[in-house]
Amino acid sequence: MVQREQEAPAMATADPVTLYTDGASRGNPGDAAWAYVIVRGGSVVAGSSGFIGKTTNNVAEYHAIINGLKAARAFTRDRLTVRSDSELVVRQLTGRYRITKDHLAALADEVRQRMRDFAEVRFENVPREHPCICVADRLCNETLDAERGAA
Numbered sequence: 001m002v003q004r005e006q007e008a009p010a011m012a013t014a015d016p017v018t019l020y021t022d023g024a025s026r027g028n029p030g031d032a033a034w035a036y037v038i039v040r041g042g043s044v045v046a047g048s049s050g051f052i053g054k055t056t057n058n059v060a061e062y063h064a065i066i067n068g069l070k071a072a073r074a075f076t077r078d079r080l081t082v083r084s085d086s087e088l089v090v091r092q093l094t095g096r097y098r099i100t101k102d103h104l105a106a107l108a109d110e111v112r113q114r115m116r117d118f119a120e121v122r123f124e125n126v127p128r129e130h131p132c133i134c135v136a137d138r139l140c141n142e143t144l145d146a147e148r149g150a151a
Contacts (some may be wrong), residue, residue, distance in 0.1 A: 015075040015086060016041070016079065016083075017039070017040045017078075017081070018038070018039045018040075018081045018083060018125075018132075019038055019068040019069070019072050019074050019081070019082045020036065020038075020064035020084075020133055020135070021034070021036045021061070021064035021083070021084045021136060022034070022084070022136035022137045022139075023033070023035075023059070023060025023070050024057065025055065025056055025060050026041060026144055028056050029056045030054060031051070031054060031148070032049060032053065032054065032144075033049055033052065033139075033143040034049065034060050034062050034063040035050075035063075035064055035137070035139035036048060036069055037073060037124070037132050037133060037135050037139075038075055039070055040076075044135070045075060046074075047139060048067065048071060048139075049136075049143040049144075050067065051064070051147045057086075058088060059103065059107065059117075060140075061089045062107035062110075065082060065084065065093075065106070066110055067113065067117075068082070069117070069121075070114065079118070079120045080120070080135070081120075081121075081124060082121060082122070084119045084123070084126070084133075085126060085127060090123045092104065093150065094123050
């Protein structure tokens with residue numbers, strides 16, 4: 001897995017922390033990448049993306065949340081809001097949709113394990129046009145473009 005990171009030094013603060021995530025797959029399945037952006041107090045404090053090979057968009061969306069949760073620990077252990085444009089993944093993680101695919105259930109279990117690092121984690125579905133989702137989408141596309149250029 002190739003990973004690109006842009007992170008600011010972690011500092012303890014009471015400002016709310018929001019994790020924005022996106023996954024992308026060129027083809028479904030196809031070359032896939034994940035990305036996240038962490039916002040605290042209205043400012044982007046971290047972002048990262050990574051290439052995960054050939055897989056589906058849903059798998060990429062889960063990887064974005066998992067990697068974002070790992071990184072968010074440096075910014076809060078209290079309340080965290082996770083925002084994604086993937087209605088399916090958000091509804092699966094909030095229990096509104098049943099997870100019928102074993103590989104997605106395993107990823108959801110990993111998300112739940114990572115949620116234990118926080119006092120509270122809330123998931124929200126937001127439009128893909130949200131400015132922070134657009135940043136995460138751009139990071140995914142940059143990662144996929146770089147991988148294509150490296151191949």
